[in-house]
Amino acid sequence: MEKKLTGVFAPISTPFTHDGQVDYEGLAKNVKRYAAAGLKGYLALGSNGENKSLSNKEKLLVLETIIQNKGADQTVMSGCIFESTAESIEMGLEMCKRGADFLTLLPPCYFKKQMTDDVLLRYFSDVADAVSVPCLVYNAPQYAGGVGLSPKLIRRCADHPNIVGVKDSSTGNMENILFAVKDKPGFTVVAGSVNNFFAAITMGGSGGVLSLANSFPEITVELFHLLEEKKYPEAIALNTRLLEINRAIGGAGGVAAVKAAMDMNGLVGGDPRLPLLPLTAEEKEALEAKLKGFGLFS
Amino acid sequence: MEKKLTGVFAPISTPFTHDGQVDYEGLAKNVKRYAAAGLKGYLALGSNGENKSLSNKEKLLVLETIIQNKGADQTVMSGCIFESTAESIEMGLEMCKRGADFLTLLPPCYFKKQMTDDVLLRYFSDVADAVSVPCLVYNAPQYAGGVGLSPKLIRRCADHPNIVGVKDSSTGNMENILFAVKDKPGFTVVAGSVNNFFAAITMGGSGGVLSLANSFPEITVELFHLLEEKKYPEAIALNTRLLEINRAIGGAGGVAAVKAAMDMNGLVGGDPRLPLLPLTAEEKEALEAKLKGFGLFS
Amino acid sequence: MEKKLTGVFAPISTPFTHDGQVDYEGLAKNVKRYAAAGLKGYLALGSNGENKSLSNKEKLLVLETIIQNKGADQTVMSGCIFESTAESIEMGLEMCKRGADFLTLLPPCYFKKQMTDDVLLRYFSDVADAVSVPCLVYNAPQYAGGVGLSPKLIRRCADHPNIVGVKDSSTGNMENILFAVKDKPGFTVVAGSVNNFFAAITMGGSGGVLSLANSFPEITVELFHLLEEKKYPEAIALNTRLLEINRAIGGAGGVAAVKAAMDMNGLVGGDPRLPLLPLTAEEKEALEAKLKGFGLFS
């Protein structure tokens, strides 16, 4: 199981055509390019995929497109992100049918005050019980209205036979999660960001779902190989570079900036869906200048 | 316009049958009881209505049920709460078709960091431009992942010809909102909670969407009348009592407690949908004892 | 006891001379003016008094100056705000010697993570045990690094024989505190701001420590009398006006704006001590224009 989660994943973005439809062809093109770049796989329908801006029907078509175009050895996690247990199960089952290898479960958060550890564990367990593929819980308070998963809760989740790992996109918590699940060697910890990828890989995690892989997949794969081969001086230097690139893109503005950087690097990026606004021409120019400064293209 | 928003509204809850289906008959019964109690109308599909636990199809059926069973003079606002502009417009148009008098718009929040005032104003304007009934913006950071609407942003919204009011469920902000829109006399301010209802009505607001009206509609209407008739000593005494009752229910646990109190008072409450858990038998007993202590039933 | 806390208090500001020394003469002048205006008394050494910018020696001289110049019936609370239990006791005893009627205790907050309810109760109890005048606990998370006092903790404090009340400057919590201590009729609740003064007085509180009383004492006293006499229509109108004035001053910038408004109204305001910066000339002009707009002076 862990082998399927070992390596770098793109939390793959969803391109749209000029009239605002999902650009399935563009998506397919991106997948092929990513497969060639050595990515281990994809998180479909995650935050970078603008999950919440897709209809349920579109979600399943996006997932299908990714699965049909991926490499034979590539792994697909599918973001199963709903506020209602019933909808999570219903849609999760559809995702299983389409061939997702794993489901990634973000906690519900609309009724934040009620989301105690017991309620969250029940939610994760209900979904994991009902679906036919293994699940990862997803710790990303920034996308869940401030509802985070404590190391203690993650450890409790690890006792469920069908919850096999955690994707952690929180800040400064990676090692505490790894320590909390040390006694569960089958439970996999995946970094959710370049910011905690180095820590994850060097302290027992298996891989990373890296937003940066959307626009610059090759260098993220390179970092993973350096870490795997324990070439630390080179890994540290490359990691530092990737953190700085990632900060430049993040600072320029979330998914819109990721997509702009994809366009700059020959991938199919395009504009995000409303309410997200695209970068302005000036913002794109500034970002391009920065990325050129990193020698990413000329 | 303001007249249609003058009075007490129930943010009406959605009852479910024992097998977890929407109980449309129970809902109809509740509406009739509320109409008889003197409520001015309903917020359909709000937080108390477990909006996020209903499919889009169910949402429209719930709205239809409310509209078909309401009194002739009653007003229906419909909660239009989606993360994507396109879905808000699509579903908002369906709600208009079903006869909603107003749409209530909660800000998107998944990409919280990107939700600047400019992005939010664009979102509200895009929806208000596209739909055929007037819109209220909805300030409830507790349900929007911490994304609140500042008095300044609300004032900017008030310049849009089809944004006619705000429902404010925030804490301690009511007067600042009223001051901010003082120069826009057509713009209506509605309290979103018993906690700011007294302040709203005495300082220029028009009405209130009161969770408490779900379980004890008569006393909320009574408070409104006392305020309308400027019977302040009686209003202050009743307001204090309602705040304490409201605190007892809120402290017992959100929507689940509202529904339990409805059951105790002869309305169709029932259990919430998962991930929300119902009150335990012990919690129900404790709540019942408290509510009896307030003399609400015997 | 409660009688001594019934009415309006100024959280009196500390004027400084042009060379940055405490202006004790100016302070004495202000006290006489306030006494004539009908204030019930003072909170010396509170937040508006720039407590943290005074040396311990200056603190005691400021307290002495206030006590020597106050009216015979006026009450003086003294802000006893330190991070260490020992220093709170040592300085609290000095304040008692100078004639303070009450001590007001803000919770320590430097080690916020350790400030559990048990630790805070122990702190308040240790100080209240050691000093010779009754104590009020002070709920103002905005000045205590986010450390607030829950209604439950306040209720526990009320069991201490020498903790006789609470000053609440939090937002939207007034009624919950009043409900929590309802069974302790000797325990006094004082509003810490115009924002919760109306609620306090109408629901069982005794008075208010109002920043606004620093610059415009007469109208705050007038509001209290209207409330005492249950002249509610007039009280509501005046309260609304005061809230708007208070917002104008607060929005212009904290203590610096309070002091600027004092200067405009013939009191001795002056500049705050660094790190606080005074208002710029432009900011003062804008504030003056607003306050003139409220008809406060011409």
Added chain:
Amino acid sequence: MEKKLTGVFAPISTPFTHDGQVDYEGLAKNVKRYAAAGLKGYLALGSNGENKSLSNKEKLLVLETIIQNKGADQTVMSGCIFESTAESIEMGLEMCKRGADFLTLLPPCYFKKQMTDDVLLRYFSDVADAVSVPCLVYNAPQYAGGVGLSPKLIRRCADHPNIVGVKDSSTGNMENILFAVKDKPGFTVVAGSVNNFFAAITMGGSGGVLSLANSFPEITVELFHLLEEKKYPEAIALNTRLLEINRAIGGAGGVAAVKAAMDMNGLVGGDPRLPLLPLTAEEKEALEAKLKGFGLFS
């Protein structure tokens, strides 16, 4: 300058005797042990030193004791942590006289709302202008009521000729600070915790002020040497171990747990001053068992 900040520092704790006085002899003993362990120096009067629980007189005596007992090559930073600019300057000058090599400046935070970047820069500049030794700014929002220093503000501080570095104890921000000051090679970045020490040293920082050095100085020095010598596999293994030890102590309860661990390892720990409570006997036993489990002593 940077050389003096290269290595591991203890944010040295302040021992107290059973009757609550500062135990200067115990402090001297600890300093000698730390010097022998290879620590580069000390942060006197920091958070672990219970700065806020010492009188100003005690602060200076603590500083003197440390300076008189330190090794000839050891560096002493002195925590200059006050809410008022004047007191920071006055006490900062005293610290300079006693021989502090650097002052470490935490931002004021009582008037949090007023603490804009401009006000903070003015504060840091005023102090740095007035004192005779170089200053570091100290980014620790957890101890400053939530007032943090953004990378942008830190970069602005770096332009001041007498602000020569930053001590960063925030979470997940280390690389962003390093990137922000990359163009100021003389500006030194020091980690404030084991949590960001590895990142600091591998990406351009000079040293670390490590709470863990209070109880287990030798292993923190060992980690620094491994990093200096680029023995990364060993450094990663040891770093992981130290993070886990640090988590065990931190989880057991702040300064009280640090002191208990010091006692267990033959240093002079003792109890913290009130309001901090010592660990209970049970908590000490549990911590001791954990630390034995790490093989730190037998």
